Structure formats: C-alpha cells, structure tokens
Amino acid sequence: MFDALVIVTLVASGALAVFGLVETARGRPPGKPLAYAxxxxxxxxxxxxxIAAVRVFGGVQVPEPxxxxxxxxxxxxxxxxxxxxANADPNRWGGAIVAAGAVGVAVAVLRLQGMWAVTGA
Known part of the structure; x- marks a missing residue:
C-alpha cells in the first residue's frame, strides 16, 4: 500500500469524524454535505x-491474506x-453514527497498513 494514500485516507477519515461530531453538536440531521464527505x-x-487487492492477487505475500x-x-x-x-431515521445523532464509522475505518486502515508493512513491499 502507498504510504501517501494511507495518510490521505486517515486524514479524510479523521476529518469526517470531526465533521460528523460537529454536525451532531449543532443538532442537525445528516445532510448533503455530510453525504458528500x-x-x-x-x-x-x-x-x-x-490497489492493495491487485497487488495481493498479483503475488505480494501478506501474513494472513x-x-x-x-x-x-x-x-x-x-x-x-x-x-x-444515519439517514434511516434522520435526527441529530446521524452525524455521530457517521463519526463512529469513520473512526472504525481509520482503525481498519491502520491495521491494514500494519499487515502490509510486514511484507516489505
């Protein structure tokens, strides 16, 4: 995996989590700006x-494929x-749901990067 893409993805996930929490603090249901984010x-x-799947199927050996x-x-x-x-029942907590998802994605990306780092590729 490309380190630059991992960093951009982590920053985007973090920004999305903050945006979701700000929307929750403002008491707004999820809207189009949150959806676009x-x-x-x-x-x-x-x-x-x-990119990662193509490289794994192309022969890069990860510890647990x-x-x-x-x-x-x-x-x-x-x-x-x-x-x-979040959109199923649009209320003020929709942003918090998206924020929780964004934090989960950031953790998954960090775990992916850790597994990829073992390959040395």
Missing part, C-alpha cells in the same frame, strides 16, 4: 482497496452502511 472518503478507500482482504472489504463497506443508518 462520506462519498469522498469512500472513493479514497475504494482506490486503496483496489484472508484477514487482509476482509479488512479491505470492511474498510470500504462501513461508511456507506453508517450513512444509510
């Missing part, structure tokens, strides 16, 4: 997952699910 973060995650691929899948799926859940 989620789309940007998911776009970065899809690019990261595609199944676990690694599951982390890739989870990192891409969490934010859309969190946004859907």
């Amino acid at each position: 989620v789309y940007v973060a998911v776009g970065l995650l899809v690019v990261q997952a595609a 199944t676990t690694f691929l599951i982390y890739l899948l989870v990192s891409v799926c969490v934010l859309p699910i969190a946004l859907q859940w």
Whole structure:
C-alpha cells in the first residue's frame, strides 16, 4: 500500500469524524454535505482497496491474506452502511453514527497498513 494514500485516507477519515461530531453538536440531521464527505472518503478507500487487492492477487505475500482482504472489504463497506443508518431515521445523532464509522475505518486502515508493512513491499 502507498504510504501517501494511507495518510490521505486517515486524514479524510479523521476529518469526517470531526465533521460528523460537529454536525451532531449543532443538532442537525445528516445532510448533503455530510453525504458528500462520506462519498469522498469512500472513493479514497475504494482506490486503496483496489490497489492493495491487485497487488495481493498479483503475488505480494501478506501474513494472513484472508484477514487482509476482509479488512479491505470492511474498510470500504462501513461508511456507506453508517450513512444509510444515519439517514434511516434522520435526527441529530446521524452525524455521530457517521463519526463512529469513520473512526472504525481509520482503525481498519491502520491495521491494514500494519499487515502490509510486514511484507516489505
């Protein structure tokens, strides 16, 4: 995985978490700006997952390939699910749901980077 892309993804996830918490503190239901922020973060995650999956299937040996691929899948799926859940009952807590998802994604990306670092690739 590219270190620069990992850093950008982590920054985007952190910014999304802060944005979600700010929207919650303001008492607003999730709106289009929060949705667009989620789309940007998911776009970065899809690019990261595609690059990593191609490299794993291309021969890079990670310690636990199944676990690694599951982390890739989870990192891409969490934010859309969190946004859907936040929009299912739009109230002031929707931003907190997205923020929790963003923190979960950041943890998954850090775990992916740790597993990738072992490969030395």
